[in-house]
Amino acid sequence: MRLAFWKKKKEDPNKKKKPVWREWLDAALFAVIAATIIRTFFIEAYTIPSGSMEGTMLINDYLFVSKVAYGPRMPMTPVAVPLVHNTMPIFGGKSYTDAVQWKYRRLPGFGDVKRYDVVVFNFPNNDTTMVEDPANDYYTAIRMFGREAVWNRYTVITRPVDKKENYIKRCVGVPGDKIQVIGGVLYVNDKQGTIYPHQRAEYSIQSATGVVPPQDLVDEEHILTNRYQYPNGAIAIAYDMEAQTADKIRKMPGVTAVVPFEVLPAGETGMIPQWTYPQDTLHCKWNMDNYGPVMIPKKGASVTLTPENISIYRRVIQVYEHNKFEEKNGKYYINDKEANSYTFTMDYYWLMGDNRHNSLDSRFWGFVPEDHVVGKASFVWLSYGENGIRWRRLFRGVGTLQE
Known part of the structure; x- marks a missing residue:
């Protein structure tokens, strides 16, 4: 037993010393492994790319996303370049291979996704994507321009769930909630x-x-003035601003009301209809300001399938829960068996941007499955804009930025 543990141990003269390059290689390898473990199971960095969450989250806010808030999701595409999401830096191309796919599993976390949490998730419609324009929705593009035009212009690829683009929105509906937007105002249950x-x-x-x-x-309040001229000749003025700014204007002399600007149905204005989910103009004549009602699927809950709701739940059944779905002679078949109802196997969420008229969210692409949830937006560690660093936002929790 060696009692003089404070004394330096004599080096073995016969032991070969590692070359410097080997020491650097070992250190780099350890750093990559440690960073990968942290990124996978604890926290991940994320940058706000667009204005869909203004003014809660601003463009060029750099934040950390907590993986332990809802439980870290185990890798579903295990063969991938460490610390890279889906595209190789500099050279481009996939940073992973989807030849090996693991089933969705999530370790225990501190809780479940709660209503009004700010959540980072994989963009559901990004299972098929345009390589040159990955942030935009492939399905909307083919509806607007046609499949042939899109395929001629872009390189189209498919992506596994955990390699889809990351989005950030606010969860306004949890499993089992009823969601509706009336005149631009959100209603939950x-x-x-x-x-x-x-x-x-x-x-x-x-x-x-x-x-x-x-x-x-x-x-002072960064109010934007937008003019809308409809095909029928009508002109509307809308002011893009924060809710608290609208309260200030309501108190101004001569103002009788300040109300959410409503995108009216096409029949009333001559506007081109919006591509809102589920793109069913027969049964779901909705737009971003007059939407729903929609019931959010809940694990274990069942829904009766009808012509009025099949367009809402078809993608859930077929794409997210991997069933074969067919419609023949007014009847529905799931995995070759006639079905009048369906029981969901996952929980789903409804997410919307805080900048309601400048956000492509669940109103346009539907539900977010639980296996697409990445984590909870935690705190901003860096933020900068046109005038430099936004010092007041540094090291602020996302919750405090909402106040």
Whole structure:
């Protein structure tokens, strides 16, 4: 037994010393392994790429996403380049191979996704993507321009679940909730949803004297003025601003009301219909401001399949839960068996951007399956804009940015 443990142990003269390059290689390998474990099971860095969450989250906010909040998702595509999401830096091309796929599994976490959490998730419609324009929806593109035009212009590939693009939105509906948007106002289970002070939307200002926001308020609160001219000749003015700014304008003399600007149905304005989910203009004549009602699927819950709702749940049954689905002579067949109902095997969520009129969210591509959830937005560690670093946002929890 060696008692003088504080004394330096004599080096074995016969032991061969590692060359410097080997020491550096060992250190680099250890760093990559440690970083991969942290990224997979604890936290992951994410950057806000668009304005869909303004003003809660701003473009060029750098934040950490907690994997332990909902439980870390085990890799589903295990053969991949470490620390790279889906595309090789510099050279391009896939950073993974989908030849090996593992089933969805999630380790225990601190809790479940809660209503109004800010969540990072894999974009559901990104199972098929345009390599040159991965952030946009392939399915919307082929509806607008046609499949042949899209395939001629872009390189089209498929992606496994955990290699789809990452999105960030606010969860406004959890499994079993009823979601509806009426006149631009969100309702959850027939009650008006929470409106956050920094949540942006377009508003109409009603005034007998033609009151408009003063220029100093426009500059201070970053109010954007949008003019809409419809094909039938009507003109509408909408002001894009935060909810708390709308409250200030309501108190101005001469203002009778400040109400959410409503995108009216095409029949009333001559507008081109929006490509809202599930793109069923016969049974679901909806748009971003008048949407639903929709029931969010819950694991173990069953739904009766009808002509009115089959377009809403078809993708869930066929794509997310991997069943063969057919419709013949007005009857539905799941895995070659006639079915009048379906029982869901996963939980689903409804996510929307805080910038309601500048967000492609569940209103356009539907439900987010539980196996697509990456983690909970935790805190901002760096933020910068046109005027440099936004010092007041540094090391702020996402919850405090909503106040």
